[in-house]
Amino acid sequence: MNLINTILGFRNFCKVDEIKRFIHISISLDKSEDLVFSGHILLFKTSRQQTWIIISNIRLICVLDDISKDNFEIRWDLDKHLVLFESKVILEITVEPHYSRRSGIINFGEYHKNWLYTKKLFPHPKDLKQKLLETIITEMG
Template sequence: MSFYSLFGYRSFKTENEIKNIVIDFINENHKKLSVSNIDISSRNLEVINTYALKIFQTPTQVTWVVARNGYFFCLLDDIELNKNVQIIRWYKKIVDIKDQITFEDSYRKPEKVGIINFGDMHKGWLYSKNVIGNDEMAKKYINNLVVSGSSAN
Protein backbone atom coordinates (compact mmCIF):
# COMPACT_ATOMS: atom_id res chain seq x y z
CA MET A 1 0.00 0.00 0.00
CA SER A 2 1.43 3.37 -0.98
CA PHE A 3 1.57 6.46 1.20
CA TYR A 4 -1.04 8.21 -0.96
CA SER A 5 -3.48 5.29 -0.91
CA LEU A 6 -3.73 5.72 2.86
CA PHE A 7 -5.43 9.06 2.15
CA GLY A 8 -7.83 7.68 -0.45
CA TYR A 9 -5.79 8.40 -3.56
CA ARG A 10 -5.41 5.79 -6.24
CA SER A 11 -2.14 4.51 -7.68
CA PHE A 12 -0.63 5.78 -10.90
CA LYS A 13 -1.59 3.88 -14.01
CA THR A 14 1.02 1.51 -15.42
CA GLU A 15 2.44 1.90 -18.91
CA ASN A 16 0.19 -0.90 -20.19
CA GLU A 17 -2.88 0.70 -18.59
CA ILE A 18 -1.99 3.98 -20.34
CA LYS A 19 -1.62 2.16 -23.66
CA ASN A 20 -4.98 0.43 -23.14
CA ILE A 21 -6.67 3.77 -22.47
CA VAL A 22 -5.42 5.01 -25.84
CA ILE A 23 -6.40 1.78 -27.63
CA ASP A 24 -9.91 1.99 -26.15
CA PHE A 25 -10.17 5.67 -27.12
CA ILE A 26 -9.16 4.89 -30.71
CA ASN A 27 -11.71 2.07 -30.90
CA GLU A 28 -14.47 4.27 -29.51
CA ASN A 29 -13.58 7.13 -31.90
CA HIS A 30 -12.15 5.33 -34.94
CA LYS A 31 -14.66 6.87 -37.35
CA LYS A 32 -14.00 10.39 -36.10
CA LEU A 33 -10.25 9.75 -36.28
CA SER A 34 -10.54 8.13 -39.73
CA VAL A 35 -8.56 5.09 -38.63
CA SER A 36 -9.29 1.37 -38.58
CA ASN A 37 -10.81 -0.17 -35.51
CA ILE A 38 -8.16 -2.00 -33.45
CA ASP A 39 -8.66 -5.74 -33.10
CA ILE A 40 -8.98 -6.15 -29.34
CA SER A 41 -8.98 -9.95 -29.64
CA SER A 42 -5.21 -9.58 -29.97
CA ARG A 43 -4.98 -7.00 -27.18
CA ASN A 44 -1.45 -8.02 -26.09
CA LEU A 45 -0.07 -7.48 -29.59
CA GLU A 46 -1.89 -4.15 -29.85
CA VAL A 47 -0.36 -3.01 -26.56
CA ILE A 48 3.10 -3.93 -27.88
CA ASN A 49 2.41 -1.92 -31.06
CA THR A 50 1.46 1.16 -29.05
CA TYR A 51 4.32 3.45 -28.06
CA ALA A 52 4.26 5.27 -24.72
CA LEU A 53 6.76 7.49 -22.96
CA LYS A 54 6.56 8.89 -19.45
CA ILE A 55 7.87 12.45 -19.62
CA PHE A 56 7.03 14.04 -16.28
CA GLN A 57 6.41 12.89 -12.74
CA THR A 58 5.67 14.50 -9.40
CA PRO A 59 4.38 12.73 -6.28
CA THR A 60 0.78 13.22 -7.51
CA GLN A 61 0.99 13.50 -11.34
CA VAL A 62 2.50 11.67 -14.28
CA THR A 63 2.43 12.91 -17.87
CA TRP A 64 2.60 10.38 -20.69
CA VAL A 65 2.84 10.83 -24.43
CA VAL A 66 1.61 7.99 -26.61
CA ALA A 67 1.81 7.42 -30.35
CA ARG A 68 -0.52 5.11 -32.22
CA ASN A 69 -2.24 4.95 -35.62
CA GLY A 70 -0.68 8.21 -36.78
CA TYR A 71 -1.90 10.11 -33.71
CA PHE A 72 -0.01 11.61 -30.79
CA PHE A 73 -1.76 11.61 -27.41
CA CYS A 74 -0.91 13.47 -24.21
CA LEU A 75 -2.24 11.96 -20.99
CA LEU A 76 -2.13 13.42 -17.50
CA ASP A 77 -2.51 10.86 -14.73
CA ASP A 78 -3.32 12.75 -11.52
CA ILE A 79 -3.90 10.51 -8.50
CA GLU A 80 -5.85 13.25 -6.73
CA LEU A 81 -8.51 13.28 -9.46
CA ASN A 82 -11.53 11.03 -9.56
CA LYS A 83 -10.75 7.77 -11.36
CA ASN A 84 -13.50 8.53 -13.91
CA VAL A 85 -11.90 11.78 -15.12
CA GLN A 86 -10.67 11.59 -18.71
CA ILE A 87 -6.89 11.54 -18.58
CA ILE A 88 -6.35 12.07 -22.30
CA ARG A 89 -5.76 15.81 -22.32
CA TRP A 90 -5.31 16.21 -26.06
CA TYR A 91 -4.43 14.39 -29.25
CA LYS A 92 -3.29 15.47 -32.68
CA LYS A 93 -2.33 13.84 -35.94
CA ILE A 94 1.40 13.24 -35.90
CA VAL A 95 1.80 14.85 -39.33
CA ASP A 96 0.31 18.06 -37.91
CA ILE A 97 2.82 18.41 -35.06
CA LYS A 98 5.94 16.41 -35.97
CA ASP A 99 7.79 19.43 -37.35
CA GLN A 100 6.51 21.76 -34.62
CA ILE A 101 7.88 20.06 -31.51
CA THR A 102 10.29 22.37 -29.71
CA PHE A 103 12.18 22.19 -26.45
CA GLU A 104 13.14 25.00 -24.10
CA ASP A 105 14.65 25.46 -20.68
CA SER A 106 12.36 25.84 -17.73
CA TYR A 107 12.68 29.14 -15.93
CA ARG A 108 12.02 27.45 -12.57
CA LYS A 109 14.48 24.61 -12.20
CA PRO A 110 16.32 24.18 -15.52
CA GLU A 111 18.57 21.50 -14.04
CA LYS A 112 15.53 19.33 -13.22
CA VAL A 113 12.76 20.30 -15.64
CA GLY A 114 12.48 21.21 -19.31
CA ILE A 115 9.57 22.36 -21.47
CA ILE A 116 8.18 20.72 -24.60
CA ASN A 117 5.93 22.59 -26.99
CA PHE A 118 3.82 20.42 -29.27
CA GLY A 119 2.95 23.03 -31.86
CA ASP A 120 1.14 26.29 -31.16
CA MET A 121 -1.85 24.72 -29.43
CA HIS A 122 -0.08 22.60 -26.80
CA LYS A 123 2.72 24.63 -25.28
CA GLY A 124 4.43 24.43 -21.94
CA TRP A 125 4.32 20.71 -21.17
CA LEU A 126 6.97 19.91 -18.60
CA TYR A 127 9.36 17.02 -18.73
CA SER A 128 11.39 15.70 -15.81
CA LYS A 129 15.06 15.29 -16.58
CA ASN A 130 15.30 12.53 -13.97
CA VAL A 131 12.54 10.63 -15.83
CA ILE A 132 13.44 11.18 -19.48
CA GLY A 133 17.07 12.27 -19.32
CA ASN A 134 18.83 15.43 -20.38
CA ASP A 135 17.61 17.75 -23.15
CA GLU A 136 19.27 15.76 -25.93
CA MET A 137 17.83 12.48 -24.67
CA ALA A 138 14.38 14.07 -24.42
CA LYS A 139 14.58 15.19 -28.05
CA LYS A 140 15.74 11.75 -29.14
CA TYR A 141 12.99 9.91 -27.24
CA ILE A 142 10.21 12.21 -28.47
CA ASN A 143 11.44 12.04 -32.08
CA ASN A 144 11.63 8.23 -31.89
CA LEU A 145 8.11 8.14 -30.46
CA VAL A 146 6.81 10.30 -33.31
CA VAL A 147 8.48 8.10 -35.93
CA SER A 148 7.22 4.90 -34.26
CA GLY A 149 3.66 6.20 -33.98
CA SER A 150 3.64 7.35 -37.58
CA SER A 151 4.15 3.80 -38.78
CA ALA A 152 2.06 1.91 -36.21
CA ASN A 153 -1.34 0.69 -37.35
Protein backbone atom coordinates in the same frame (compact mmCIF):
# COMPACT_ATOMS: atom_id res chain seq x y z
CA MET B 1 1.69 3.43 -3.47
CA ASN B 2 3.16 5.18 -0.47
CA LEU B 3 1.47 5.24 2.94
CA ILE B 4 0.53 8.93 2.84
CA ASN B 5 -1.29 8.49 -0.46
CA THR B 6 -3.14 5.47 0.96
CA ILE B 7 -4.19 7.45 4.04
CA LEU B 8 -5.37 10.32 1.86
CA GLY B 9 -7.43 7.88 -0.22
CA PHE B 10 -5.54 8.30 -3.46
CA ARG B 11 -5.55 5.56 -6.06
CA ASN B 12 -2.51 3.94 -7.67
CA PHE B 13 -1.12 5.25 -10.94
CA CYS B 14 -2.56 3.57 -13.99
CA LYS B 15 -0.21 1.30 -15.88
CA VAL B 16 0.53 2.38 -19.44
CA ASP B 17 -1.28 -0.70 -20.80
CA GLU B 18 -4.43 0.31 -18.88
CA ILE B 19 -4.17 3.82 -20.31
CA LYS B 20 -3.81 2.45 -23.84
CA ARG B 21 -6.84 0.16 -23.40
CA PHE B 22 -8.95 3.06 -22.09
CA ILE B 23 -7.90 5.31 -24.99
CA HIS B 24 -8.79 2.54 -27.42
CA ILE B 25 -12.31 2.37 -25.95
CA SER B 26 -12.91 6.10 -25.42
CA ILE B 27 -11.62 7.58 -28.70
CA SER B 28 -13.02 6.60 -32.06
CA LEU B 29 -9.91 4.95 -33.39
CA ASP B 30 -9.36 4.04 -36.99
CA LYS B 31 -9.33 0.26 -37.55
CA SER B 32 -5.68 0.46 -38.54
CA GLU B 33 -4.71 2.23 -35.29
CA ASP B 34 -3.36 -0.16 -32.70
CA LEU B 35 -2.42 1.30 -29.33
CA VAL B 36 -1.40 -2.02 -27.78
CA PHE B 37 2.00 -1.92 -29.45
CA SER B 38 2.25 1.87 -29.76
CA GLY B 39 5.14 3.87 -28.39
CA HIS B 40 4.96 5.69 -25.09
CA ILE B 41 7.16 8.07 -23.17
CA LEU B 42 6.82 9.04 -19.52
CA LEU B 43 7.59 12.77 -19.53
CA PHE B 44 6.80 13.82 -16.00
CA LYS B 45 6.64 11.99 -12.69
CA THR B 46 6.00 13.12 -9.14
CA SER B 47 4.46 11.28 -6.20
CA ARG B 48 0.98 12.37 -7.37
CA GLN B 49 1.16 13.01 -11.12
CA GLN B 50 2.48 11.43 -14.28
CA THR B 51 2.31 12.74 -17.83
CA TRP B 52 2.53 10.24 -20.69
CA ILE B 53 2.90 10.74 -24.42
CA ILE B 54 1.35 7.85 -26.34
CA ILE B 55 2.34 7.62 -30.01
CA SER B 56 0.40 5.44 -32.42
CA ASN B 57 0.68 5.13 -36.17
CA ILE B 58 -2.06 7.78 -36.53
CA ARG B 59 -1.86 10.16 -33.57
CA LEU B 60 0.13 11.62 -30.69
CA ILE B 61 -1.78 11.66 -27.38
CA CYS B 62 -0.97 13.42 -24.09
CA VAL B 63 -2.33 11.78 -20.93
CA LEU B 64 -2.23 13.25 -17.43
CA ASP B 65 -2.56 10.76 -14.57
CA ASP B 66 -3.27 12.56 -11.29
CA ILE B 67 -3.89 10.07 -8.46
CA SER B 68 -5.94 12.60 -6.50
CA LYS B 69 -8.59 12.35 -9.24
CA ASP B 70 -10.80 9.38 -10.07
CA ASN B 71 -9.03 8.56 -13.31
CA PHE B 72 -6.43 9.86 -15.71
CA GLU B 73 -7.44 12.21 -18.50
CA ILE B 74 -6.56 12.65 -22.13
CA ARG B 75 -5.42 16.28 -22.31
CA TRP B 76 -4.91 16.54 -26.07
CA ASP B 77 -4.17 14.59 -29.20
CA LEU B 78 -2.71 15.47 -32.58
CA ASP B 79 -3.38 13.72 -35.88
CA LYS B 80 -0.43 12.38 -37.84
CA HIS B 81 -0.71 15.02 -40.58
CA LEU B 82 0.10 17.69 -37.95
CA VAL B 83 3.09 15.74 -36.64
CA LEU B 84 4.80 13.97 -39.53
CA PHE B 85 5.18 14.56 -43.27
CA GLU B 86 7.19 12.33 -45.59
CA SER B 87 8.96 10.65 -42.65
CA LYS B 88 10.02 14.01 -41.17
CA VAL B 89 8.67 15.45 -37.93
CA ILE B 90 7.00 18.76 -38.77
CA LEU B 91 5.64 19.40 -35.28
CA GLU B 92 7.88 21.95 -33.60
CA ILE B 93 9.06 20.41 -30.34
CA THR B 94 11.07 22.65 -28.04
CA VAL B 95 12.61 21.74 -24.71
CA GLU B 96 13.43 24.42 -22.15
CA PRO B 97 15.42 23.09 -19.18
CA HIS B 98 15.46 26.22 -17.02
CA TYR B 99 12.02 25.98 -15.37
CA SER B 100 13.13 24.62 -11.97
CA ARG B 101 15.76 22.39 -10.39
CA ARG B 102 13.62 19.27 -10.96
CA SER B 103 11.52 20.15 -13.99
CA GLY B 104 11.84 21.61 -17.44
CA ILE B 105 9.26 22.69 -20.01
CA ILE B 106 8.42 21.02 -23.28
CA ASN B 107 6.28 22.55 -26.03
CA PHE B 108 4.45 20.60 -28.71
CA GLY B 109 3.77 23.06 -31.47
CA GLU B 110 1.81 26.27 -31.17
CA TYR B 111 -1.10 24.99 -29.08
CA HIS B 112 0.33 22.56 -26.54
CA LYS B 113 2.86 24.57 -24.61
CA ASN B 114 4.35 24.55 -21.12
CA TRP B 115 4.15 20.85 -20.33
CA LEU B 116 6.50 19.81 -17.55
CA TYR B 117 9.07 17.09 -17.90
CA THR B 118 11.12 15.55 -15.10
CA LYS B 119 14.84 16.21 -15.34
CA LYS B 120 15.60 13.01 -13.45
CA LEU B 121 14.01 11.07 -16.34
CA PHE B 122 15.69 13.26 -18.97
CA PRO B 123 18.76 15.02 -17.55
CA HIS B 124 19.74 16.38 -20.97
CA PRO B 125 17.08 18.30 -22.97
CA LYS B 126 18.46 17.07 -26.29
CA ASP B 127 17.94 13.44 -25.13
CA LEU B 128 14.24 14.07 -24.50
CA LYS B 129 13.75 15.72 -27.86
CA GLN B 130 15.71 12.97 -29.62
CA LYS B 131 13.65 10.25 -27.87
CA LEU B 132 10.42 11.94 -28.96
CA LEU B 133 11.59 12.41 -32.56
CA GLU B 134 12.81 8.82 -32.84
CA THR B 135 9.62 7.38 -31.34
CA ILE B 136 7.40 9.53 -33.56
CA ILE B 137 9.29 8.44 -36.69
CA THR B 138 9.29 4.78 -35.60
CA GLU B 139 5.59 4.67 -34.71
CA MET B 140 4.12 7.03 -37.31
CA GLY B 141 6.58 6.60 -40.17
